[in-house]
Amino acid sequence: MDILNNLFPNLYDWLAGALHALLAGLNLVKDAENAIVATIMALVVVVVLLLWLVLMVLAMIWFERKTAARVQDRVGPNRVGPWGLLQPIADTIKMLIKEDIIPTNADRLVHTLAPIVTAAPAVLAFAVIPWGKGMFPVDLNIGLLWIVAIGSIGTIGIFMAGYGSNNKFSLLGGMRAVAQMVSYEVPQVLTIVVIALLAGSLSLNKIVDAQGGMGGFGWYILAFPVGPIAFVIYYISALAEVNRTPFDLPEGESEIVAGHHTEYSGLKWGMFYVGEYFNFFLVCCVAVTLFLGGWQGPILPPYVWFIVKVYALVLLGMWIRMTWPRFRVDHLMAFAWKVLVPIALVNIILASLFVTYALPALKQMGLF
């Protein structure tokens, strides 16, 4: 059981040891040899993480189409492979061979850079998430703040897409999307403050470690009344951040053609599409780390627990998408500023009272 739990850290150590043995023959300075091995291992981790993320996104695309179909009482893709499992690969190939169109009077550089600036921050933020016990790429002691900061870079990309398309609908859709994302960052950060209060640290590893009580079930979502309120507000604002229904006004087809990605085709549109799934996956991973205890859990290996919890939240998000209608743009803003922000502020006050008075007593009782 210990072998299975520590599978990936052991693989990492074995590879680093093999590299050290390989380079020992060259008789370099100790510092230089360590630096070279560290660089190569960092590259290996980055490549493995990227491949894993792409695999996860392909799985999510298939999952979404099948779930949408079942909710709508039909079957979904079932021709391309067994149960339609090769459908995302077929979609990727189709996307790669399409013609790349840039509108006539558009700003070429801005139009080309926009998908990259939108999709890259989501990948950057995955570097701090603990995927299992001892399986974190980087342990920043301000990990929580890093995720919030990197998430706020994505708005620039959407702005660039809206402007660089030389299209009124793109511009309007881009500005609406940026206004929505900026507004919903506020309740999101306010609920993250609650978790920082409960855990006493901004490091994601310490937050997951702090949820280990009660036999692996001492999750912050169970910290009544503060935890569930914070989780609900976080999940709603996170869905709005990544522009998923019911908050996908900027990209709904009946509203504004396709908003800021109207004029994109081929791989650039693919980057927007995949970037949206990266963002959604990231937000579910962060919600699991903060509220559902990360990789904590009894019998199964930690990384299995993590993936199961993340996919439970992904299923919840897709379920919400399939069943609820869209918000109107003024309702969207009013909801963020007039409903979510006051509740989140009251929640912070409750959390401070909880931490000062209730938490020491609960710690003495052995919970949390």
Place this chain on the structure above:
Amino acid sequence: MTTDLFLSNVGFFVMGLMALAGALIAVSQQNLLRAALGLILAFLGVAGIYFMLEAEFVGVVQILIYVGAISVLILFAVMLTRGLMRGAGSGHNSQWIGAAFVSLLLFLILSAVALFAHWNVTATKVTTDLVPKIGVDLLTTYLLPFEAISLLLLAALVGAIVIARE
């Protein structure tokens, strides 16, 4: 030169070049939106320099505030001002000789200050978690600036709401 020092020099030069390139784009582009994007690149370069100096909190807050909020504000302002989207015409006017002279003077003065002043370098290397220390300091040693800034934020919020209501 140890590996440590070499790597931090490499990092500093890369980030410094990024900041300089962004600043050059910001001042030389005629299209105002491209200039704003160059400014964003400069902000990211400065954040990288903060990370090289192991001031991670300041670096992350630089990205969060400058790139995430102030740049979005600048882009909105550029978008919503009619007539700014067309080219601004030539980037020079007839006073460029005086401007170049004053810029050179400013550069010389700043370099002299940076290189020859007696900077207060702390002898101890901070290895513990800095964020709790910053929090405690904000609420004990630097309480007055903290409260003054929150009053300023309140005034800005109230002003924004009053202007937006009309």
